[in-house]
Amino acid sequence: MLDALCSFNDEAVTYSVFRFQKLSDAEIEAYRQWLSCPACGGKAYYRKASSDGKAACFGSRYHSLDCREYHPSAQRSQEEQDALEVQQLLLDADALLIDFSRMPRRPPKALTADGQADEKATELPAAGAGVVGVAGGVSAKDTAGEAAAKANPQSEQATREPRVASQGLQTLLHSLLRGSDLADSDLWIYTDSERKYRWRARNLFVNFADAEPADGHKPRMYWGTISHTDKDLLWLNPADAKDIGIPIAPFKPELLKRFGITDRRDLEGAGIILFGKCFWNKDKSRKIIQLWQNDVQRLYISKLED
Incomplete structure (x- = not known):
């Protein structure tokens, strides 16, 4: 542009x-x-x-497909593929476990002049949704219907274990940026490997434009794009909202190393998703979104292609 x-x-x-x-x-x-x-x-x-x-x-990462400024790229193609994968997951799975430890894929192949993938570029490993079963047994969090079905071995529901998919932050962020229905769905989402904490997706995924301080500082999965950082690279400023700041000073060295960031420019226009809490600053003039436990594994940044 x-x-x-x-x-x-x-x-x-x-x-x-x-x-x-x-x-x-x-x-x-x-x-x-x-x-x-x-x-x-x-x-x-x-x-x-x-x-x-x-x-x-x-x-822009938000061009409409018919926009004259939209140009296909390997990165855009991979993001759209991730959106399709998540859309299929919404149809096939009963729940989703967020795997915060899943390593991101390597950058996608560059496109040649004719729009084909460059075979000299690095191959992407398969992503895979990882749909698995969940062990039976009635828990306190089961609905009355789920408990009744598990108690009755003759019922059809009791004979099939719930299908639980597993995905990393990279695929989830890309799908949200490319308009998947994840943030509006009723899919159950687990945010811990022991599956103690679950949320409806529509209550968990929040775009920065809709972020509001929550009672008790309850965490959410906040996502969107980064406009810019401060000069000292201590704060991230989302493009989706003008009154939000994300402090990164407590884990800055680890974040820069993890995502290969060497300059403020690396973050301009990047996509981001993080598990964190939203609250007001002291004079209630700005919202702060703080990474949960300052754990960099609970954050993913999708840098732009150069």
Whole structure:
């Protein structure tokens, strides 16, 4: 994208990337969360020029498929495949276990000029939904219907173990970014390997735009995209909401190493999902989303292709 629409203070101004990068640092920081694609209206990001020669650019992870600014890529193709995988999971599984320890796949193959995968690029390992059974036995969390079915071995429900899928944060984030129905579904979601804590998906997955401080600081899976960071790389600022900050100072070195982040530019426009709690700052002027127990395994960042 060479141009982006900025709606700061309700005044719509179209900037070329060449004009935008000449603004003062203060103006760029103020405007960059108000950018959108001039063609389809999808939220857009600005990435500054890199020290190794990559040019400044606008972009969006929210282009409509018929947008003239949308260009297929290996990354986009993989994200759409992940969305299809999760959509199938919603049809086939009775529940989903989030595997926070699952390692991300390696970056997808680059596309050649004719749109085909570059065979010289690294092969992706198979993802797999990992649908497994759950041991029987009535627990305190079973509904009356589930308990009755388990108590009656003749019933059809009792003869089939619930199908529980397992997925990592990478696939779940990609599916949400590409419009899967996960965040609106009634699927049961387990957030611990012992399956003690479960949620309806519609009550667990929250886009940053809808984040609100919860009673008792109850955790949720917050997701969206990153607009930018502060100069010291201590806070992440979501593109989806202007009044939210994500502190990363307590685990910054581990996060930078885990996701190969060497510059603020690496985070501009990146997708993110994290298990955390939302609360107000002291003067209730800004919402804070804090990573649960500062455990970096409970966070995933999907950097953009260069």
